[in-house]
Amino acid sequence: MKHSHNAHCHNTLEQLNAYIDGELDPALCSLLEEHMENCEDCYIVYNTLQKTIELCRSDGEKISLPQDARQRLYAALKLEDDLTSEE
Amino acid sequence: MSEHNNHNVPDLAALQRKEKGAFARLVDAHSDKIYRLALKMLGDQQDAEDVLQETFIKAFNHIDGFEGRSKLSTWLYRIAVNEALMLLRKRKGKLTSIEAGVELDDGEVMPRQIVDWCCLPERELMKDQTRQAINRAIQTLSDANRAAFLLRDVEGLSTQEAAEVLEISESALKVRLMRARLALREELSQYFSEMMPDKVL
Incomplete structure (x- = not known):
């Protein structure tokens, strides 16, 4: 589902960076992956962030x-x- | 493996004895990366060349004071970043601290461009025009965030090494890196969204 970023998504940004660097706590990794499965916007941000780098x-x-x-x-x-x- | 055991890098004792051959090996091993960092920091070939020369002149003059607590490459990067920042300050015609405006000058980090351009063909992503767009985007970053991004993501230093070069904490480095990455993603998303077959804005 496509939606506007909300406060929760904003909080995932820091985690997203740590996730990209392989520095995110494994428990938080699962939560983040679960979030991205349900949040197309965050998945796109993740995908394009990684491609940018x-x-x-x-x-x-x-x-x-x-x-x-x-x-x-x-x-x-x-x-x-x-x-x-x-x- | 320690950097000092690497055959491409001269040993510190020879450098501190100011042996020319050892110094030439140091220059040979590090000149490409110092030049690349300077070029990306400054966006100008001549300035990058000046920083490169100045970095090795300073390294040669101050090698006695290098205690080996960090890698030689970290030390060289630190000299180069400081030289580049000094040049940038001169350009701006005023003294600004690297700490200044870190929280504000890359603007809001909340993603605005939600376009998945990763599906674009590789030839679009790799063409010269795209490289120019990448370089323009890098130049829009604040000096402090640009340095963090280049060291960590282009030069491939670890968080700890990049923080060491910039003499900041690892958490400060992570904040700068996140802001730089998100700002670059915004710029590139805007650029690539124009190429998308069906724009989703």
């Missing part, structure tokens, strides 16, 4: 220091010789 993490994984910036870094640190020997 996943997307941000996978975007981050694509970033590495560009080669020209690496050369500038090693030059600034006076480590050019070590950069050459690493390659």
Whole structure:
């Protein structure tokens, strides 16, 4: 059933974060899972929250220091010789 | 396994003797992640490069004072976060504490966008335009909440390590993390809801 978030749902937000991190007490996990089975909105929040984290993490994984910036870094640190020997 | 036993990380004694080779290995092992953190904190490549350089210069100059109570990576992250925050304060032209406005500046955390966009095809979720939307969303967070989110969820530090980097309690870290995650979810939900075949708003 689709409904507007109420005070109870608001209280689940903190639990939802701990649940995502695997840090929620097992007894509370069961209660939260039970709640999400009956509350479509909370389930959607959970699902999209987890996907948000996943997307941000996978975007981050694509970033590495560009080669020209690496050369500038090693030059600034006076480590050019070590950069050459690493390659 | 302790970080100091890892072959990719130089041993502390060699670093404290200021051995160039050891320092080069430290830079090599950590430059990508420090750059990524700085880039995501600042949203600007040149600023991220400046923070990266400054982080390793400070690490080299102050390695004597590193007592090994935390991981070297935690210590480097702390230097980098402080450098990034200093730059952000300069940009804003005023001195603001990292503690300032934590409770308020990411607004109401109550979810408003209830759209299940997870069913969108992967090609929509991973395209360049989406990456830009992700980065814009990250830049809308407060500095304090952004740092917590990046350390915990992008860099993959534990709650304890991320709290240690920011020198705050674990419970404070969790509050910042929750606010950041919910704020990002709102931004991305708004963005993706436009792509949904039948919008449910």
